[in-house]
Amino acid sequence: MNLSIAIHGAKQYLYHRGSRTENQGWQSLEGFYPTLEVIGVRISGVYSGSLDELREDVRPNLPWADQHFAERVSGIPYNPPPSHVNWPFAKKENKTFIEGEKFSHTYPERIWGGPGGTLSDVVNLLKKDINTRQAFLPIWFPEDTGNTNGVRVPCTLGYQFLVREGKMTVIYSIRSCDVFRHLRDDVYMAARLGIWMSDQLGLDRMDGSLIMDIGSLHCFVHEGKNLLNAKY
DSSP: OBHHHHHHHHHHHHHHHOEEEEEEEETTEEEEEEEEEEEEEEEEEEEESOHHHHHHHHOOOTTHHHHHHHHHTSSOOOSSOGGGGGOSSOTTTHHHHEETTEESOOHHHHHHSOTTOOHHHHHHHHHHOTTOSOOEEEOSOGGGGGGTTOSOOOSEEEEEEEEETTEEEEEEEEEEEETTTTHHHHHHHHHHHHHHHHHHHTSOTTEEEEEEEEEEEEEEGGGGGGTTOTTO
16 A cells, blocks of 8 residues: 555544544643544555655655754754754744743654664664664653643654565654644655665665554544545
8 A cells, every 4th residue: 555545544544533623722722623534543654656656645844854854864953953944834833842942842852862772773783783773762751641741742753674684664753743733744844765775784775664653643623624625
């Protein structure tokens, strides 16, 4: 199954099976934000061909998605990442998430500034043992547990990389995902990370699989009518 079909299936599932949930706050914004939500969604598919075909299949927000992915694999723990000014949603609200001159967290910061290791450590582990089951990149850190600091915490839990018979599988765990603002970009970033990792290991870069497990897939209630619209 290609990834666009899996994304469409998840949107249909949310449309037909979603329940209204009253959320107190949204991405650290105060107030009540009723959402349409389904719990425990899996998106599974393959990526093959070229990067242009992946972009056409998944339809991420370009050029921002490519700019931000480059920051994620740059080796620099950007905070804030330069691309944040180009994010196509809620640019004005970005100021809400910055304390001083930094965000509470960023993906480049978590990927390259982790106290227990970085993405390069995961690469080196796979180079030593290509069949390891330990190649996991955490984005959720211990200090996020319970959110005792009352800040915005990562949606992503982490990425596991499994190589079998020369093919990469990325297992991507995410606690929360907005179907309109984040889903396509999150799928694209995870597939791109699998391609990047395959490059580091000398594998076929465009022959891999993605399994994305989502704790809560949701949208605002008033947006539910758009779930079956191919435009979205």
